[in-house]
Amino acid sequence: MRQRNEELLGVEKASGLGTSAREARDIDREILEAEQYAWIKFFYGDPQCNFLLSLVKFNVLRGLLMNMKSLNLSSSWLFDENAVSAIYTGHFNGNVPDSLRPTHLQRTVEHHPWLDLFPFPAMRDNMLMAYNNFDENRLSGVLVGVCNSPRTRQGLIIWREAWDPYGWEATQEFHDNYGWLLKGCPELIQSSNSWRAQRGEGPLRLDP
Numbered sequence: 001m002r003q004r005n006e007e008l009l010g011v012e013k014a015s016g017l018g019t020s021a022r023e024a025r026d027i028d029r030e031i032l033e034a035e036q037y038a039w040i041k042f043f044y045g046d047p048q049c050n051f052l053l054s055l056v057k058f059n060v061l062r063g064l065l066m067n068m069k070s071l072n073l074s075s076s077w078l079f080d081e082n083a084v085s086a087i088y089t090g091h092f093n094g095n096v097p098d099s100l101r102p103t104h105l106q107r108t109v110e111h112h113p114w115l116d117l118f119p120f121p122a123m124r125d126n127m128l129m130a131y132n133n134f135d136e137n138r139l140s141g142v143l144v145g146v147c148n149s150p151r152t153r154q155g156l157i158i159w160r161e162a163w164d165p166y167g168w169e170a171t172q173e174f175h176d177n178y179g180w181l182l183k184g185c186p187e188l189i190q191s192s193n194s195w196r197a198q199r200g201e202g203p204l205r206l207d208p
Contacts, residue, residue, distance in 0.1 A: 063162030097163040122184030169195040
């Protein structure tokens with residue numbers, strides 16, 4: 001769990017509680033520090049660092065943090081492996097895009113807050129239904145790990161605002177490894193195929 005929390009930022013740093021405005025500034029600063037970390041790894045010639053891959057993952061990181069701001073969640077939970085979702089505990093800001101609006105499972109199943117950040121209700125429910133049966137650290141590494149994951153585009157890509165489900169793309173590798181997460185997510189399949197078509201690529205090869 002601790003590894004997953006560190007993957008979400010790519011750097012280790014302390015964090016504390018604060019006002020919402022202060023936490024929003026902290027999130028912006030953390031994003032900048034993470035980006036600077038990637039540039040340093042690149043310019044010093046880290047042989048394990050694929051810079052384009054790192055930028056794709058940092059874009060996902062930025063998107064998840066922006067969704068965290070939209071949900072008015074505290075940044076302190078990133079470093080707390082025992083954190084419990086504010087949605088589950090009932091401390092939730094209801095003024096959010098429909099794509100981030102909590103499901104019944106989010107309100108009734110105890111879980112870590114990072115699962116609340118994806119703009120796909122069915123995906124969040126899929127995670128919750130399999131909460132103790134998949135490797136969260138591996139999934140977070142695929143999505144936002146920096147310079148320590150295989151050199152393939154195997155995660156998710158964000159092309160527009162992070163709350164907009166049609167701004168996301170699932171790679172073929174992500175579907176092949178985590179197809180169960182995409183069950184009931186037609187908007188992500190449609191969006192992925194749309195972005196692929198713009199590059200002249202065929203649609204995702206889905207399970208029969």
